[in-house]
Amino acid sequence: MTSDPSKLGDKLILRGLMFHGFHGVKQEEKKLGQKFVIDVDAWMDLRTPGQSDNMSDTVSYTDIYRIAKNIVEGPSQNLLESVAQLIATTTLNNHPQISAVRVVVGKPHVAVPGPLDYLGVEIMRYRSTDMPL
Numbered sequence: 001m002t003s004d005p006s007k008l009g010d011k012l013i014l015r016g017l018m019f020h021g022f023h024g025v026k027q028e029e030k031k032l033g034q035k036f037v038i039d040v041d042a043w044m045d046l047r048t049p050g051q052s053d054n055m056s057d058t059v060s061y062t063d064i065y066r067i068a069k070n071i072v073e074g075p076s077q078n079l080l081e082s083v084a085q086l087i088a089t090t091t092l093n094n095h096p097q098i099s100a101v102r103v104v105v106g107k108p109h110v111a112v113p114g115p116l117d118y119l120g121v122e123i124m125r126y127r128s129t130d131m132p133l
Contacts, residue, residue, distance in 0.1 A: 008100055010046035014064055015039050019072035023083055024107075030076050037118055038068045039104040040087065044097045059095045067091055072105075080105045080121045088125040100126045 017038040022030050042064060049058035071086045084103040091101045103125075106118030125131075 008043040010044060012042040012044065012046075012059060012061060012064065013040075014042075014061060014068070017065060017068050019069055021072040021074075021083075022076040023072075023078070023080065024076075025078050034107065034109050036072050036083070037104075037106040037108060037120075038072060038087070039102075039106075040064055040068060040091070041102040042091060042095070042098045043100040044095075059097060063094070064091055067094065080107065081123070084121050084123045085125075088123060089131070092125060092127055092131050096127075098127070100124065 017040070019036055019038065020033050021036050022033040023036070024030060024034075042059065044059065046058065049055075067090045068087050071083060071090065077083050077086070084105045087103045087105075088101045091103075092098055101124070102122065104120060104122045106120035108116075108118040110116070110119050112119070
């Protein structure tokens with residue numbers, strides 16, 4: 001495991017996924033829901049699919065998209081940390097060829113006194129240390 005994700009090599013990139021979910025501590029968040037913005041990086045060796053041009057040699061972006069969608073639109077979590085953790089562990093569990101995953105979960109509509117793009121969390125999970133054998 002390296003502490004610098006840029007040294008992990010090739011990755012799949014999903015940016016700006018937007019879903020409506022019911023996560024948060026406040027009752028209004030659980031009742032009305034809100035928009036969440038998700039980014040996912042999934043590290044895996046892309047040499048073989050780069051040479052073969054064969055979909056069976058890689059992980060489909062749509063598989064990772066569906067994981068994020070099902071979790072964000074699924075059962076309510078209190079914390080964004082839990083949403084990010086579920087996306088990360090499900091991605092690693094479903095795709096053994098992925099060695100690490102970075103997940104950003106953002107809430108663009110929060111009650112804070114000032115302009116912002118979003119508030120959120122970012123996590124890194126590594127198969128080698130975060131996934132029990």
